Amino acid sequence: MKRDKGIKKIKEIKEKYSKMQILSIVPTKRALWKLALPAIIGMMVNALYNIIDTIFIGQGIGSLAIGGLSIVFPLQMVLNSIAIMIGVGAASIISRSLGQGNNEKASNVAANAMLYIIIFGVIAIIFGMIYINELLLLLGATEGNFAYAYDYLTIILYGCIFGMFSAGCNNIIRAEGKAITAMVSMLLGLGVNIVLDPIFIFALNLGVRGAAIATIISQLLSSLFVVGYLIFGKSIFKFTLRNFIPRLRILVDIIYVGLPNFVRQAGISVLAIVLNNLLFNYGGDVAISTYGVINKLTMFLIFPTLGIMQGMQPIFGYSYGAKNYHRSIDVLRYATIYGTLYMFVVWALIEIFAKYSIMMFTTDAAVVAMGTKAIRIVVAVFPVVIINMVSSTTYQSLGFGIRALFLALIRQTILLLPLILLLPKALGIMGIWWAFPISDFSASVISGFMIVYELKRFAKLQKQKNKEELLCKPQNQ
Numbered sequence: 001m002k003r004d005k006g007i008k009k010i011k012e013i014k015e016k017y018s019k020m021q022i023l024s025i026v027p028t029k030r031a032l033w034k035l036a037l038p039a040i041i042g043m044m045v046n047a048l049y050n051i052i053d054t055i056f057i058g059q060g061i062g063s064l065a066i067g068g069l070s071i072v073f074p075l076q077m078v079l080n081s082i083a084i085m086i087g088v089g090a091a092s093i094i095s096r097s098l099g100q101g102n103n104e105k106a107s108n109v110a111a112n113a114m115l116y117i118i119i120f121g122v123i124a125i126i127f128g129m130i131y132i133n134e135l136l137l138l139l140g141a142t143e144g145n146f147a148y149a150y151d152y153l154t155i156i157l158y159g160c161i162f163g164m165f166s167a168g169c170n171n172i173i174r175a176e177g178k179a180i181t182a183m184v185s186m187l188l189g190l191g192v193n194i195v196l197d198p199i200f201i202f203a204l205n206l207g208v209r210g211a212a213i214a215t216i217i218s219q220l221l222s223s224l225f226v227v228g229y230l231i232f233g234k235s236i237f238k239f240t241l242r243n244f245i246p247r248l249r250i251l252v253d254i255i256y257v258g259l260p261n262f263v264r265q266a267g268i269s270v271l272a273i274v275l276n277n278l279l280f281n282y283g284g285d286v287a288i289s290t291y292g293v294i295n296k297l298t299m300f301l302i303f304p305t306l307g308i309m310q311g312m313q314p315i316f317g318y319s320y321g322a323k324n325y326h327r328s329i330d331v332l333r334y335a336t337i338y339g340t341l342y343m344f345v346v347w348a349l350i351e352i353f354a355k356y357s358i359m360m361f362t363t364d365a366a367v368v369a370m371g372t373k374a375i376r377i378v379v380a381v382f383p384v385v386i387i388n389m390v391s392s393t394t395y396q397s398l399g400f401g402i403r404a405l406f407l408a409l410i411r412q413t414i415l416l417l418p419l420i421l422l423l424p425k426a427l428g429i430m431g432i433w434w435a436f437p438i439s440d441f442s443a444s445v446i447s448g449f450m451i452v453y454e455l456k457r458f459a460k461l462q463k464q465k466n467k468e469e470l471l472c473k474p475q476n477q
Helices: 002-024 028-060 063-099 103-130 132-139 146-175 179-203 207-232 248-321 325-359 365-378 382-398 401-427 429-476
Strands: none
Touching (some): 002 248, 028 063, 028 207, 028 325, 063 146, 063 207, 063 248, 103 132, 103 146, 103 248, 146 179, 179 207, 248 325, 248 365, 382 401
């Protein structure tokens, strides 16, 4: 009996250390890709939920229905950003705890994160259903798209907890180096969504409600997969009921680190609300539908860079916790290079195939004409956006929530909101589109100065560590 327990314990230790190797000793470039590729696929899968709904609805129902989905999208982003805030904040703490060898703290944080995602999800459902009409008016619903938005949001709200749980917990899974498992859970949901969308939308003639039902069912299955892995699978977390006792301090720490993610995504939602109202004033329902297509397409295209950031974060956080500063610098450098190259390719493709990218969603001539011009402007400086993203991820990995929050705010709120309010007065609707590249470029310049400072600080820390090791060598001999 004791022998069996001993063998089981040895297996558990070996499994734990094999999972930590990717964060600690696997060559930096290879480790980044091992974590980033599944995260990239997962992020794109997450984006495809809305992309697929929009394509089916746009081609089958019309541009007003796309406008309805565009109205609801900011609220979906807010709910998702709450889950991402908890997931990313927890992941940062977990990575550093594992780097320090504190597995008990890592398990407590993971369990509390799951609990708080559920609590916030329940609150969102209750609040959303009570104030659904007021929310839709605030989001910018018009007489033409209100009915579509209402039908879609009613279903989405009831099942939003599943999407939140899946999105948040996948960050926890990545924090232990299991990016492929996180990817599989999202691929499972996407596959189901692709199959169910045409069935519910067309075969059962449920329209936008069918798209919402298909999305909720797919997110439910993804959530069940995540629960199965974390609670009953081969996760390094060994949960007991004690781990799920709510700890306010853990929630505060999670929010402190994860708040920039919430601000970044919630900022997009606030921006979308302002934009929906401005766009209607300057271009009517056509402008709202155009922005809906551009917003979802550009978010889908930018998500691979977020996947690179998610691959970078656990390696950076673990290395920092282990005082391996050279490895932290390396992973930051590789993430910047790969992200920039990718964004350059995206920029080139959009500039060349702008018209066809819009036509994937709709054949409405007015939307295609406006969208072709607008999307070329919106992505004009995409290759430099990665600097802002890398800088924000660096500060999150370090646990410097205020600095990461500033970088998230400067691009989405401090710079962009004033620009979209002021430029249209001089340039009309074109001013709205030009606000995006101006804000992106300015934020990247500021982020560049900040990240250069951190690189210099890390280089000094590594030199100091090297000197200390040299001084200790004779004593050890």
